[in-house]
Amino acid sequence: MPKTEVREAAVRGASTRRVAWLLGPAFVAGVAYLDPGNVASNMTAGARFGYLLVWVVVIGNVMAWLIQYLSAKLGIVTGLSLPETLGRRIRSPWGRRAYWLQAELVAMATDIAEVIGGAVALNLLFGVPLVWGGLATGVVSLALLVLQSRGGARPFEFVVIGLVAIIAIGFAYGVFIAPPDGGAVVGGLLPRFEGTDSVLLAASILGATIMPHAIYAHSALARDRFRSGGSDAGFGTRRLLRATRWDVTIAMAIAGTVNLCILLLAAANLAGVPGTDSLEGAHAALAQNLGGMVATLFAVGLLASGLASxxxxxxxxxxIMHGLLRVRVPLVARRLVTLVPALVILAIGVDPTLALVLSQVVLSFGIPFALIPLVAVTARRDVLGEHRNRPLTTAAGVVASVFLVTLNGILLWLVFTGG
Incomplete structure (x- = not known):
């Protein structure tokens, strides 16, 4: 090979490695799309309605791509997270505190769901009592947070990506063992409902998919990796944004595929099986219908999901606290405080699956407070300059916002009226 071709190949290889270095923040934020709340919602949807709600998972993932990209773009271009941006734009101290309070409640609801999911997984795998399982989940998450605070963003990303791989294997294995009906899957892409309960589950799937804390987190993760607008990485902002689109695309493709696999696994093997409206019941039904290996991998995936998320x-x-109140609380201290409510819920004997569902209701309250400001600020020239949203992007963001807020409003109405 001529020397010029060798040099060109070396340059291309170096460029590919440098682009690969940019991947990661979306994988960490994307863990929110693979948390125990997603598992509970998708398993229940598949077990109760078969392939009916396949379209909800697909549409939710498409909207998630747009939302997570806008969040990352904000962090890259401005060097600020969404909470920091709003903290500067909300002039009233009481307004900032009120916004912080709802965002904080959303974050705590998320913490509760993840700890409960990890506790249920440890109980399924090893028979660990739920309280001790929740405590163990909290301890492992503490270790991961110490890694993030001391080792920096990159080692934390590697660990989370490893957990994502475990999640993918755990939840996708059963689909290959017992494949779904291809024609029924295609039929499930047609948007429709069958009664009030299917609307409730569709809203639950979207509420568990597009989580407010993932929007807040992604802007901060992108900021931390590319704080100086790309100079640290040797890339310009435009190239960073192109790499980020790939990052988000890959992460959302993985998350969407895994969520779809969970629903298809339940639709193909658990439809009409009694007791599958809980994680424990679904695990037992999988063991009975598909064998111990599928059930064990399902529990392992659930554990990895809880630990990562x-x-x-x-x-x-x-x-959220730092950006809105300008108060920096050590991650470890915060983890200890937010671990307490989850342990209390487990200790007093609240049904874990019910607690997961209720946590998704709390998250539904927070969606408009994160989503609407995100679309609004990323459309502003005085915030993003030449990188502000194009009119079509803003229109898509508005449509997604209206759809999600409306469906979550329906979810809340159904929950509180018993409809």
């Missing part, structure tokens, strides 16, 4: 939730909560 609870760390990201604590990171988001700390960023």
């Amino acid at each position: 609870t760390s990201v939730g604590a990171y988001a909560g700390a960023e």
Whole structure:
């Protein structure tokens, strides 16, 4: 090979490695799309309605791509997270505190769901009592947060990506063992409902998919990796944004595929099986119908889901407080405080699956407070300059916001009216 071709190949290889270095923040934020709340919602949807709500998972993932990209773009271009941006734009101290309070409640609800999911997984795998399982989940998440605070963003990303791989294997394995009906999957892409309960589950799937804390966290993760607008990485802002689109695309493709696999696994093997409206019941039904290996991998995936997502939730909560109140609380201290409500819920004997569902209701309250400001600020020239949203992007963001807020409003109405 001529020397010029060798040099060109070396340059291309170096460029590919440098682009690969930029990947990671979306994988960490994307863990929110693979948390125990997603598992509970998708398993229940598949077990109760078969392939009916496949379209909800697909649409939710498409909207998630747009939302997470806008969040990352804000962090890259401005060097500020969404909470920091809003903290500067909300002039009233009481307004900032009120906004912080709702965002903090959302972050705590997220923490509760993740710890409960980890506790249920340890109980399924090893028979560990739920309280001790929740405590163990909290301890492991503490270790991950120490890694993030002391080792920096990159080692934390590597660990989370490893957990994402475990989650993917754990939840996708059963689909290959017992494949779904291809024609039924295609039929499930047609948007429709079958009664009030299917609307409730559709809203739950979207509420568990597009989480407010993931929006807050992604802007902060991108800021931390590319704080100086790209100079640290040797890339310009435009190239960073192109790499970020790939990052978000890959992360959302993985998250969407895994969520779809969970629903298809339940639709193909648990439809009509009694007792599958809880994680414990679904695990038992999988063991009975598909064997111990599938059930064990399901529990392992649930454990990895709880461990990874609870760390990201604590990171988001700390960023919310810092950005809005300008108070920096150590991640470890915050993790200890937010661990208490989850342990109390487990200790008093609240049904874990019910607690997960209720946590998604709390998250539904927070969606408009994160989503609407995100679309608004990323459309402003005085915030993003030449990188502000194009009119079509803003229009898509508005449509997604209206759809999500409306569906979550329906969810809340159904929950509180018993409809």
